[in-house]
Amino acid sequence: MPETINTISSKVLKYFIQENIKMGELPQEQLKMDYIENGLLDSFAIVGLIVYLEDEFKISFTQEDLQSKEFRTILGLSEIILNKIKLKV
């Protein structure tokens, strides 16, 4: 089954749950919260997230992806991933 923004974002969220990172109560909050600005992930957790996502979706992020505004929320991140998957197909 092809990935959608929902399937991707739930996989991204899985990493945050695994790492015990509290993202807020409501799904909308979770998806749109800037996890960098809110200091939820330290450098090592960020690298862990990148490695997990590249492995999970068989993609690789560029420097521009990593430093974009979109990368800082689960929703934006999921959109980046979805675009990469589409490009591969």
Next chain:
Amino acid sequence: MMYKVPLDVIALPEAKKAWLLMNLFSRTSLAVESAVLEVIREAEKNQLEDMETKYKENFFSVWEVEWFSNNEGLLADPTRYKRNETDWPQEEKLKLIDLLERLKKHYLLVENENEYRKKFSLKESILDGKHFGNFHQQLGTELLLVQRKEASKWWLQQKFSKDLKGINNNLYKAVQEYYLKDYIKKRFCNSDRVLDIGCGIGYYTNLIAETGASVLGVDPNEEYINLAKSKFPGGARYEVMNVITSGAMDRIPSNSVDYVFMSDALLFYFVPFDPRQKADIGSLLNNVRRILKPNGIFISVEPHCIFWLLPWLGDNNRPFTVLTEYRNRFFGVTANMSQLINTFTKAGFVVSWMDEMSVDPSFEAVNSRAYYFAQQFPLWQIFEFMALDIDKKGLETASPWQYIHF
């Protein structure tokens, strides 16, 4: 639209086939053919449309020579461009508009100087591409995001040989080890008791123990302590101890050691690796004073507060460098001389001796540029701070000179 060449940019004649344009503040560079020098001046005075008409048939040669040279190690050439022309990538021939974009990418040309100035600030996180960040942040970004390397493993690899029993043949060996081997032999004897704080894998701890001194090495990194125990058994004792945590050193008795040794670790107290986790140097020094016997000595070996990480410019054997910051640092990660010394004198120490480390003459044959730079501009400093035999109350009013007898 008009552009501006930041006054932070210099042009160097170091390469044979091109000019090297370098922004000394952002530490970025691009090699260009000489016609480009003319173009960037014109770009400051003329409208882009006029220039496009003038140069519509032209192509300009550039070479992408910039790279993160500290990839190779903390003591590698910090100049961040490929010196050896045989390592240069293919020449690129760019149309005017692409040339201007490329110059902007390397901060050799800017559209908005205010925006450019704002970039000189700490990064808010490893994903922050808006700010240049300091050296450690840049290194962290490079290692974790670009190279995808584990920082603690990389640190070991850049300093030590594969079996971890020797030091790589770079400036660590030619300056730090060359100097300290001699210093340690002369400084310590078998009746001395020494505490090595931040001992890492125990390399210098072991050298101190070889003099017969009784040594305890402590480090917060358990992996390093295990390596120290297995690589250098029978000499010093090693313990995992996170000295930043309050109370961690309580287990070490008061008035118990003659020397406290600390190398390449104190800088993190002045400029923390993670700006959110500031370590308390006052608390460290109080502990050190408690542990040291009266008139005991804190030996501090640190990267030189001025010359470490400065660009290595000029001729191999007649080097020069350019200093872009000292008091207010956006890139550097060491304390100023006054910050360092005043921190110690306020905590009840006096400077009893200092030196700037020399380089092993035989290193000239290994890397002549590194050798001549390190010979002229010392890369490490060593201080001996003596703990004054007075109580804390006396410190409020005391001037250190009262306690020195000439």
